Amino acid sequence: MASALVFDLDGTLVDSAPDIHAGVAHLLAEEGLPTLSFETIRGFIGGGVPILITRVMRALDLPDDPQRHADLCARFIQRYEHDPGGLTQPYPGVAAALDMLDLPLALCTNKPEGPTRALLAQLGWTHRFPVIVGGDTLPMRKPDPAPLHLAIERLGAGPILFVGDSEVDAETAARAQVPLLLFTQGYRSTPLDRLPHHAAFDHWDAFAALVDGFTPR
Ligand SMILES: O=C(O)COP(=O)(O)O
Numbered sequence: 001m002a003s004a005l006v007f008d009l010d011g012t013l014v015d016s017a018p019d020i021h022a023g024v025a026h027l028l029a030e031e032g033l034p035t036l037s038f039e040t041i042r043g044f045i046g047g048g049v050p051i052l053i054t055r056v057m058r059a060l061d062l063p064d065d066p067q068r069h070a071d072l073c074a075r076f077i078q079r080y081e082h083d084p085g086g087l088t089q090p091y092p093g094v095a096a097a098l099d100m101l102d103l104p105l106a107l108c109t110n111k112p113e114g115p116t117r118a119l120l121a122q123l124g125w126t127h128r129f130p131v132i133v134g135g136d137t138l139p140m141r142k143p144d145p146a147p148l149h150l151a152i153e154r155l156g157a158g159p160i161l162f163v164g165d166s167e168v169d170a171e172t173a174a175r176a177q178v179p180l181l182l183f184t185q186g187y188r189s190t191p192l193d194r195l196p197h198h199a200a201f202d203h204w205d206a207f208a209a210l211v212d213g214f215t216p217r
């Protein structure tokens with residue numbers, strides 16, 4: 001049995017791609033640039049805002065301009081923090097699954113802390129996660145293992161399970177040597193058998209049993 005859990009946020013606990021797409025669409029409209037499809041933007045989620053904006057700029061063939069990149073990141077984050085969750089839904093069964101757990105819970109997300117806290121407040125979830133490590137908490141983001149290590153240190157309990165949805169989470173877990181429970185319905189594009197993971201689940205109704213059945217090696 002695990003004694004603490006660390007969760008990824010986007011694509012794991014919540015389907016936030018519609019708000020992230022809306023934020024990018026707003027930014028591109030302000031810039032007079034063509035828009036990008038929902039599927040394209042959803043495929044850009046996972047590495048945090050700087051990577052998202054780099055991918056958007058490349059998709060539009062914009063020149064590699066660090067100043068413009070920084071400006072677009074700052075504007076995206078500011079707007080997102082102001083309106084974090086109008087289109088965002090928890091995946092079915094998440095709240096019930098979290099309610100069943102009597103363990104300390106942390107978030108380790110590449111979403112910056114400001115929008116993360118704003119989204120949690122909007123969902124009424126602030127009390128659930130006493131520890132939050134966001135994409136701008138440290139100078140490095142996932143897949144660097146440092147954010148996951150920090151979340152674990154702040155939880156101060158173990159053994160730990162990490163719960164995520166993406167290539168980034170699989171690499172983070174492997175580098176941190178923490179077992180990963182992989183939610184299969186998020187923003188991953190790599191086939192399941194090519195991503196290292198301890199166990200996978202398709203629906204949050206199955207989560208509590210997976211945690212109960214976990215035996216640390
Ligand atoms: O904001 C992102 O790009 C990813 O966020 P996540 O780490 O919660 O999946």
Ligand SMILES: [Mg+2]
Nearest residue numbers: 008010011165
């Ligand atoms: Mg994710």
